[in-house]
Amino acid sequence: MKKTGKPIRVLIAKPGLDGHDRGAKMLTLGLRDEGMEVIYTGIRQTSESIVETAVQEDVDVVGLSSLSGAHNYYFPEIADMLKGKGLNQVLVIGGGIIPPDDVASLKEKGIKGIFGPGTPIKEVATFIRENI
Amino acid sequence: MEANTEELVKGMLGGSVVCLAKLITQVENDGADVPEIMKMIAPHLGRAYYVGITGAPGVGKSTLTDALVAIARGKGLSVGIVAADPSSPLHGGAVLGDRIRMEQHFLDKEVFIRSMATRGNYGGLPRSTGNVVKLLDAFGKDMVIVETVGVGQTELGITEVADAIVLVLSPESGDSIQFMKAGIMEVADVLVVNKADHGNPEGIVFELKTMLRMSADSSREETAILMTQALNRIGIEELYQALEKCRQGKKCGQLLGQLANKEQPAHKE
Numbered sequence: 195m196k197k198t199g200k201p202i203r204v205l206i207a208k209p210g211l212d213g214h215d216r217g218a219k220m221l222t223l224g225l226r227d228e229g230m231e232v233i234y235t236g237i238r239q240t241s242e243s244i245v246e247t248a249v250q251e252d253v254d255v256v257g258l259s260s261l262s263g264a265h266n267y268y269f270p271e272i273a274d275m276l277k278g279k280g281l282n283q284v285l286v287i288g289g290g291i292i293p294p295d296d297v298a299s300l301k302e303k304g305i306k307g308i309f310g311p312g313t314p315i316k317e318v319a320t321f322i323r324e325n326i
Numbered sequence: 327m328e329a330n331t332e333e334l335v336k337g338m339l340g341g342s343v344v345c346l347a348k349l350i351t352q353v354e355n356d357g358a359d360v361p362e363i364m365k366m367i368a369p370h371l372g373r374a375y376y377v378g379i380t381g382a383p384g385v386g387k388s389t390l391t392d393a394l395v396a397i398a399r400g401k402g403l404s405v406g407i408v409a410a411d412p413s414s415p416l417h418g419g420a421v422l423g424d425r426i427r428m429e430q431h432f433l434d435k436e437v438f439i440r441s442m443a444t445r446g447n448y449g450g451l452p453r454s455t456g457n458v459v460k461l462l463d464a465f466g467k468d469m470v471i472v473e474t475v476g477v478g479q480t481e482l483g484i485t486e487v488a489d490a491i492v493l494v495l496s497p498e499s500g501d502s503i504q505f506m507k508a509g510i511m512e513v514a515d516v517l518v519v520n521k522a523d524h525g526n527p528e529g530i531v532f533e534l535k536t537m538l539r540m541s542a543d544s545s546r547e548e549t550a551i552l553m554t555q556a557l558n559r560i561g562i563e564e565l566y567q568a569l570e571k572c573r574q575g576k577k578c579g580q581l582l583g584q585l586a587n588k589e590q591p592a593h594k595e
Binding site for chain 2: 200201222223225226227228229230231232233234235236239240242243246247249250251252279280281
Protein backbone atom coordinates (compact mmCIF):
# COMPACT_ATOMS: atom_id res chain seq x y z
CA MET A 195 0.00 0.00 0.00
CA LYS A 196 2.01 2.94 -1.24
CA LYS A 197 1.90 6.18 0.67
CA THR A 198 1.95 8.58 -2.23
CA GLY A 199 4.72 11.12 -2.19
CA LYS A 200 6.08 10.04 1.17
CA PRO A 201 9.37 8.22 1.67
CA ILE A 202 9.19 4.43 1.60
CA ARG A 203 10.10 2.99 5.01
CA VAL A 204 12.31 -0.08 4.98
CA LEU A 205 13.53 -2.35 7.75
CA ILE A 206 16.79 -4.17 7.05
CA ALA A 207 17.25 -7.02 9.50
CA LYS A 208 19.58 -9.91 10.13
CA PRO A 209 17.97 -12.87 11.88
CA GLY A 210 19.96 -15.57 13.63
CA LEU A 211 23.57 -15.92 14.60
CA ASP A 212 25.06 -14.78 11.30
CA GLY A 213 27.31 -11.78 11.90
CA HIS A 214 28.16 -10.85 8.31
CA ASP A 215 26.52 -7.49 7.96
CA ARG A 216 28.41 -5.78 5.17
CA GLY A 217 25.72 -6.57 2.63
CA ALA A 218 22.95 -5.40 4.97
CA LYS A 219 24.82 -2.16 5.62
CA MET A 220 25.45 -1.62 1.89
CA LEU A 221 21.78 -2.06 1.19
CA THR A 222 20.86 0.28 4.06
CA LEU A 223 23.08 2.97 2.60
CA GLY A 224 22.06 2.27 -0.99
CA LEU A 225 18.34 2.44 -0.29
CA ARG A 226 18.92 5.60 1.73
CA ASP A 227 20.44 7.11 -1.40
CA GLU A 228 17.35 5.98 -3.30
CA GLY A 229 15.32 8.29 -1.06
CA MET A 230 14.03 5.67 1.35
CA GLU A 231 13.99 5.80 5.15
CA VAL A 232 15.91 2.77 6.28
CA ILE A 233 16.01 1.28 9.75
CA TYR A 234 18.74 -1.24 10.45
CA THR A 235 18.34 -3.53 13.44
CA GLY A 236 21.89 -4.79 13.67
CA ILE A 237 23.02 -8.40 13.72
CA ARG A 238 21.76 -11.41 15.68
CA GLN A 239 18.08 -10.56 15.86
CA THR A 240 15.31 -12.99 16.64
CA SER A 241 12.23 -13.36 14.44
CA GLU A 242 10.18 -11.87 17.28
CA SER A 243 12.35 -8.76 17.60
CA ILE A 244 12.31 -8.18 13.83
CA VAL A 245 8.53 -8.49 13.66
CA GLU A 246 8.01 -6.25 16.69
CA THR A 247 10.29 -3.62 15.12
CA ALA A 248 8.38 -3.86 11.82
CA VAL A 249 5.12 -3.31 13.72
CA GLN A 250 6.32 -0.31 15.73
CA GLU A 251 8.06 1.34 12.80
CA ASP A 252 5.13 0.64 10.45
CA VAL A 253 7.48 -0.16 7.59
CA ASP A 254 6.49 -0.82 4.00
CA VAL A 255 9.29 -3.31 3.43
CA VAL A 256 11.19 -5.87 5.50
CA GLY A 257 14.52 -6.89 3.96
CA LEU A 258 16.08 -9.97 5.53
CA SER A 259 19.73 -10.88 5.19
CA SER A 260 21.27 -14.25 5.90
CA LEU A 261 24.63 -15.68 4.90
CA SER A 262 24.68 -18.59 7.29
CA GLY A 263 22.25 -21.02 5.66
CA ALA A 264 19.38 -20.32 8.04
CA HIS A 265 17.21 -18.55 5.44
CA ASN A 266 14.82 -21.47 4.93
CA TYR A 267 14.02 -21.35 8.61
CA TYR A 268 13.95 -17.65 9.41
CA PHE A 269 12.59 -15.99 6.26
CA PRO A 270 9.28 -17.93 6.10
CA GLU A 271 8.87 -17.75 9.88
CA ILE A 272 9.15 -13.95 9.83
CA ALA A 273 6.82 -13.66 6.81
CA ASP A 274 4.26 -15.78 8.67
CA MET A 275 4.62 -13.81 11.90
CA LEU A 276 4.08 -10.53 10.03
CA LYS A 277 0.86 -11.94 8.58
CA GLY A 278 -0.10 -13.08 12.06
CA LYS A 279 0.11 -9.46 13.20
CA GLY A 280 -2.16 -8.45 10.36
CA LEU A 281 0.65 -6.85 8.36
CA ASN A 282 -0.28 -8.56 5.12
CA GLN A 283 0.70 -5.60 2.98
CA VAL A 284 4.34 -5.52 4.12
CA LEU A 285 6.68 -6.52 1.29
CA VAL A 286 9.18 -9.14 2.50
CA ILE A 287 12.39 -9.57 0.51
CA GLY A 288 15.59 -11.47 1.23
CA GLY A 289 19.24 -11.48 0.38
CA GLY A 290 22.58 -12.98 1.26
CA ILE A 291 23.83 -16.42 0.28
CA ILE A 292 20.67 -18.14 -0.94
CA PRO A 293 21.18 -21.27 -3.10
CA PRO A 294 19.21 -21.02 -6.39
CA ASP A 295 17.32 -24.20 -5.48
CA ASP A 296 15.78 -22.50 -2.46
CA VAL A 297 14.47 -19.42 -4.25
CA ALA A 298 11.23 -20.89 -5.61
CA SER A 299 10.12 -22.31 -2.28
CA LEU A 300 10.97 -19.06 -0.46
CA LYS A 301 8.88 -17.12 -2.97
CA GLU A 302 5.99 -19.51 -2.39
CA LYS A 303 6.28 -18.81 1.32
CA GLY A 304 5.89 -15.06 0.88
CA ILE A 305 9.43 -13.82 0.32
CA LYS A 306 8.60 -11.85 -2.82
CA GLY A 307 12.12 -11.11 -3.99
CA ILE A 308 15.51 -12.72 -3.43
CA PHE A 309 18.64 -10.73 -4.21
CA GLY A 310 22.07 -12.31 -4.10
CA PRO A 311 25.57 -10.83 -4.03
CA GLY A 312 26.29 -8.43 -6.88
CA THR A 313 22.70 -7.26 -7.33
CA PRO A 314 22.74 -3.54 -8.22
CA ILE A 315 21.00 -1.48 -5.54
CA LYS A 316 18.88 0.16 -8.26
CA GLU A 317 17.41 -3.25 -9.07
CA VAL A 318 16.35 -3.75 -5.44
CA ALA A 319 14.96 -0.20 -5.24
CA THR A 320 12.98 -0.64 -8.44
CA PHE A 321 11.61 -3.96 -7.23
CA ILE A 322 10.51 -2.33 -3.98
CA ARG A 323 8.81 0.58 -5.76
CA GLU A 324 6.96 -1.77 -8.08
CA ASN A 325 5.81 -4.18 -5.39
CA ILE A 326 4.65 -2.16 -2.40
CA MET B 327 -12.36 11.40 7.89
CA GLU B 328 -11.88 7.86 6.70
CA ALA B 329 -13.79 5.25 8.67
CA ASN B 330 -10.51 3.42 9.05
CA THR B 331 -8.97 6.31 11.00
CA GLU B 332 -11.68 6.21 13.64
CA GLU B 333 -11.13 2.49 14.03
CA LEU B 334 -7.40 3.05 14.37
CA VAL B 335 -7.91 5.61 17.14
CA LYS B 336 -10.29 3.29 18.98
CA GLY B 337 -7.84 0.43 18.56
CA MET B 338 -4.95 2.53 19.77
CA LEU B 339 -6.85 3.72 22.84
CA GLY B 340 -7.68 0.07 23.46
CA GLY B 341 -3.99 -0.80 23.54
CA SER B 342 -3.25 -1.92 19.97
CA VAL B 343 0.38 -1.30 19.05
CA VAL B 344 -0.38 -1.87 15.36
CA CYS B 345 -3.02 0.88 15.43
CA LEU B 346 -0.66 3.22 17.29
CA ALA B 347 2.07 2.67 14.71
CA LYS B 348 -0.31 3.31 11.82
CA LEU B 349 -1.61 6.49 13.41
CA ILE B 350 1.95 7.74 13.85
CA THR B 351 2.46 7.14 10.13
CA GLN B 352 -0.62 9.22 9.33
CA VAL B 353 0.62 12.02 11.55
CA GLU B 354 4.12 11.76 10.15
CA ASN B 355 2.76 11.92 6.59
CA ASP B 356 0.62 14.92 7.50
CA GLY B 357 -2.48 13.02 6.43
CA ALA B 358 -5.86 14.66 5.94
CA ASP B 359 -7.24 13.11 9.13
CA VAL B 360 -4.59 14.48 11.49
CA PRO B 361 -6.73 17.31 12.98
CA GLU B 362 -9.50 14.78 13.62
CA ILE B 363 -7.07 12.31 15.21
CA MET B 364 -5.69 14.97 17.52
CA LYS B 365 -9.20 15.99 18.49
CA MET B 366 -10.16 12.42 19.30
CA ILE B 367 -7.15 11.78 21.51
CA ALA B 368 -7.28 15.16 23.29
CA PRO B 369 -9.29 13.85 26.27
CA HIS B 370 -6.66 11.16 26.84
CA LEU B 371 -3.65 13.44 27.20
CA GLY B 372 -1.73 14.60 30.23
CA ARG B 373 -0.38 11.41 31.68
CA ALA B 374 3.10 11.29 30.21
CA TYR B 375 6.25 13.14 31.20
CA TYR B 376 7.97 14.35 28.02
CA VAL B 377 11.75 14.19 28.29
CA GLY B 378 13.99 15.56 25.56
CA ILE B 379 17.47 14.23 24.96
CA THR B 380 19.65 16.40 22.76
CA GLY B 381 23.31 16.98 21.97
CA ALA B 382 25.92 16.73 19.24
CA PRO B 383 26.27 13.62 17.04
CA GLY B 384 28.01 10.72 18.72
CA VAL B 385 27.89 11.96 22.33
CA GLY B 386 25.77 8.96 23.31
CA LYS B 387 22.17 10.17 23.18
CA SER B 388 20.74 6.83 22.05
CA THR B 389 22.83 4.80 24.48
CA LEU B 390 21.85 7.17 27.28
CA THR B 391 18.20 6.84 26.26
CA ASP B 392 18.55 3.07 26.31
CA ALA B 393 20.02 3.17 29.82
CA LEU B 394 17.42 5.66 31.07
CA VAL B 395 14.62 3.48 29.74
CA ALA B 396 16.05 0.53 31.69
CA ILE B 397 15.89 2.57 34.90
CA ALA B 398 12.36 3.80 34.17
CA ARG B 399 11.23 0.25 33.40
CA GLY B 400 12.77 -0.91 36.68
CA LYS B 401 10.46 1.53 38.42
CA GLY B 402 7.46 0.13 36.59
CA LEU B 403 6.97 2.98 34.13
CA SER B 404 5.93 2.34 30.55
CA VAL B 405 7.98 4.26 28.02
CA GLY B 406 7.57 5.61 24.51
CA ILE B 407 10.56 6.75 22.50
CA VAL B 408 10.72 8.98 19.45
CA ALA B 409 14.20 8.86 17.96
CA ALA B 410 15.01 11.28 15.16
CA ASP B 411 17.71 11.12 12.54
CA PRO B 412 18.32 13.45 9.61
CA SER B 413 16.80 13.16 6.14
CA SER B 414 19.19 13.77 3.28
CA PRO B 415 18.89 17.20 1.70
CA LEU B 416 19.96 15.56 -1.57
CA HIS B 417 17.45 12.76 -2.04
CA GLY B 418 15.25 12.68 1.05
CA GLY B 419 16.48 9.30 2.23
CA ALA B 420 17.56 8.55 5.78
CA VAL B 421 19.29 5.94 7.88
CA LEU B 422 17.41 5.63 11.14
CA GLY B 423 20.04 4.17 13.42
CA ASP B 424 19.07 5.07 16.97
CA ARG B 425 16.97 1.99 17.64
CA ILE B 426 20.00 -0.27 17.28
CA ARG B 427 21.30 1.05 20.63
CA MET B 428 18.07 0.07 22.36
CA GLU B 429 18.05 -3.61 21.54
CA GLN B 430 17.44 -4.75 25.12
CA HIS B 431 13.96 -3.22 24.95
CA PHE B 432 12.83 -4.64 21.59
CA LEU B 433 10.60 -7.31 23.10
CA ASP B 434 9.42 -5.37 26.13
CA LYS B 435 5.69 -4.80 25.60
CA GLU B 436 5.85 -1.67 27.73
CA VAL B 437 8.38 0.01 25.48
CA PHE B 438 7.46 1.48 22.11
CA ILE B 439 10.21 2.84 19.87
CA ARG B 440 9.58 4.87 16.75
CA SER B 441 12.38 6.10 14.51
CA MET B 442 11.62 9.23 12.52
CA ALA B 443 13.42 11.17 9.82
CA THR B 444 13.41 14.97 9.90
CA ARG B 445 11.94 15.22 6.36
CA GLY B 446 13.31 18.66 5.64
CA ASN B 447 12.47 20.22 8.98
CA TYR B 448 15.17 22.16 10.79
CA GLY B 449 15.46 22.38 14.52
CA GLY B 450 16.59 18.81 15.15
CA LEU B 451 13.20 17.12 14.99
CA PRO B 452 10.56 16.28 12.38
CA ARG B 453 7.67 18.72 12.19
CA SER B 454 5.23 16.07 13.39
CA THR B 455 7.06 15.28 16.65
CA GLY B 456 4.69 17.34 18.78
CA ASN B 457 1.72 15.30 17.61
CA VAL B 458 3.54 11.96 17.77
CA VAL B 459 4.41 12.42 21.45
CA LYS B 460 0.75 13.14 22.08
CA LEU B 461 -0.20 9.84 20.46
CA LEU B 462 2.22 8.04 22.79
CA ASP B 463 0.75 9.96 25.73
CA ALA B 464 -2.79 9.00 24.74
CA PHE B 465 -1.67 5.40 24.31
CA GLY B 466 -0.87 5.48 28.03
CA LYS B 467 2.88 5.86 28.25
CA ASP B 468 4.16 7.23 31.57
CA MET B 469 7.30 8.65 30.06
CA VAL B 470 7.92 9.76 26.49
CA ILE B 471 11.54 10.31 25.53
CA VAL B 472 12.29 12.38 22.46
CA GLU B 473 15.78 11.99 21.11
CA THR B 474 16.79 14.68 18.63
CA VAL B 475 19.16 14.32 15.72
CA GLY B 476 22.74 15.20 16.56
CA VAL B 477 22.39 18.95 16.97
CA GLY B 478 24.57 22.02 16.84
CA GLN B 479 24.03 25.16 18.83
CA THR B 480 20.74 26.50 17.55
CA GLU B 481 18.56 23.49 16.86
CA LEU B 482 16.00 24.09 19.54
CA GLY B 483 12.93 22.27 18.26
CA ILE B 484 13.07 20.15 21.39
CA THR B 485 11.91 23.12 23.49
CA GLU B 486 8.55 22.86 21.75
CA VAL B 487 7.84 19.28 22.73
CA ALA B 488 9.68 18.42 25.96
CA ASP B 489 8.79 19.14 29.57
CA ALA B 490 12.43 18.69 30.52
CA ILE B 491 15.52 18.83 28.34
CA VAL B 492 18.70 16.87 28.87
CA LEU B 493 21.70 18.23 26.99
CA VAL B 494 24.30 15.51 26.50
CA LEU B 495 27.92 16.62 26.22
CA SER B 496 31.15 14.70 26.04
CA PRO B 497 34.47 15.33 27.80
CA GLU B 498 35.66 16.89 24.53
CA SER B 499 32.75 19.30 24.23
CA GLY B 500 34.66 22.55 24.61
CA ASP B 501 35.70 25.16 27.11
CA SER B 502 34.07 27.98 29.07
CA ILE B 503 33.64 30.13 25.98
CA GLN B 504 31.66 27.41 24.22
CA PHE B 505 29.39 27.12 27.24
CA MET B 506 28.80 30.88 27.36
CA LYS B 507 27.37 30.88 23.87
CA ALA B 508 23.67 31.44 23.37
CA GLY B 509 21.34 28.74 22.15
CA ILE B 510 21.25 25.16 23.28
CA MET B 511 23.24 25.76 26.47
CA GLU B 512 20.49 28.06 27.70
CA VAL B 513 17.55 25.70 27.37
CA ALA B 514 18.83 22.57 29.11
CA ASP B 515 17.26 21.53 32.42
CA VAL B 516 19.86 18.83 33.02
CA LEU B 517 23.43 18.87 31.73
CA VAL B 518 25.07 15.49 31.27
CA VAL B 519 28.73 14.88 30.56
CA ASN B 520 28.61 11.40 29.07
CA LYS B 521 31.57 9.15 28.26
CA ALA B 522 32.96 10.26 31.62
CA ASP B 523 35.55 7.47 31.48
CA HIS B 524 37.27 9.46 28.72
CA GLY B 525 39.25 12.69 28.77
CA ASN B 526 38.69 15.19 31.54
CA PRO B 527 34.98 15.22 32.43
CA GLU B 528 35.62 17.00 35.74
CA GLY B 529 37.07 19.92 33.80
CA ILE B 530 33.88 20.20 31.74
CA VAL B 531 31.73 20.00 34.87
CA PHE B 532 33.79 22.77 36.44
CA GLU B 533 33.39 24.99 33.37
CA LEU B 534 29.63 24.32 33.26
CA LYS B 535 29.23 25.18 36.94
CA THR B 536 31.19 28.38 36.48
CA MET B 537 29.05 29.36 33.51
CA LEU B 538 25.81 28.74 35.42
CA ARG B 539 27.07 30.66 38.44
CA MET B 540 27.82 33.66 36.26
CA SER B 541 24.32 33.68 34.81
CA ALA B 542 22.15 36.66 35.72
CA ASP B 543 19.30 34.22 36.27
CA SER B 544 20.19 32.80 39.69
CA SER B 545 17.89 29.79 39.25
CA ARG B 546 20.25 28.57 36.53
CA GLU B 547 22.66 27.59 39.30
CA GLU B 548 20.24 24.84 40.29
CA THR B 549 20.60 23.15 36.90
CA ALA B 550 21.76 19.61 37.54
CA ILE B 551 25.14 18.68 36.12
CA LEU B 552 25.91 14.98 35.97
CA MET B 553 28.67 12.71 34.78
CA THR B 554 27.54 9.48 33.14
CA GLN B 555 28.91 6.47 31.34
CA ALA B 556 25.83 5.31 29.47
CA LEU B 557 27.50 2.23 28.05
CA ASN B 558 28.57 1.11 31.54
CA ARG B 559 25.23 2.13 33.08
CA ILE B 560 26.94 4.56 35.45
CA GLY B 561 25.19 7.72 36.62
CA ILE B 562 21.86 6.84 35.04
CA GLU B 563 19.88 6.49 38.28
CA GLU B 564 21.16 9.97 39.15
CA LEU B 565 19.91 11.23 35.80
CA TYR B 566 16.51 9.71 36.44
CA GLN B 567 16.39 11.34 39.88
CA ALA B 568 17.40 14.72 38.41
CA LEU B 569 14.55 14.42 35.93
CA GLU B 570 12.17 13.40 38.68
CA LYS B 571 13.21 16.41 40.74
CA CYS B 572 12.84 18.55 37.67
CA ARG B 573 9.30 17.31 37.16
CA GLN B 574 8.30 18.08 40.73
CA GLY B 575 10.21 21.32 41.05
CA LYS B 576 9.73 24.78 39.74
CA LYS B 577 12.75 24.76 37.54
CA CYS B 578 11.48 22.52 34.82
CA GLY B 579 9.91 24.07 31.77
CA GLN B 580 10.60 27.54 33.07
CA LEU B 581 12.75 28.45 30.12
CA LEU B 582 10.25 26.82 27.86
CA GLY B 583 7.61 29.16 29.26
CA GLN B 584 9.83 32.15 28.58
CA LEU B 585 10.32 31.01 25.02
CA ALA B 586 6.64 30.38 24.48
CA ASN B 587 5.79 33.89 25.65
CA LYS B 588 8.16 35.37 23.13
CA GLU B 589 7.03 33.44 20.12
CA GLN B 590 4.42 30.81 19.58
CA PRO B 591 6.10 27.92 17.77
CA ALA B 592 4.49 27.33 14.42
CA HIS B 593 3.55 23.69 14.89
CA LYS B 594 2.64 23.61 18.54
CA GLU B 595 -1.02 23.22 19.25
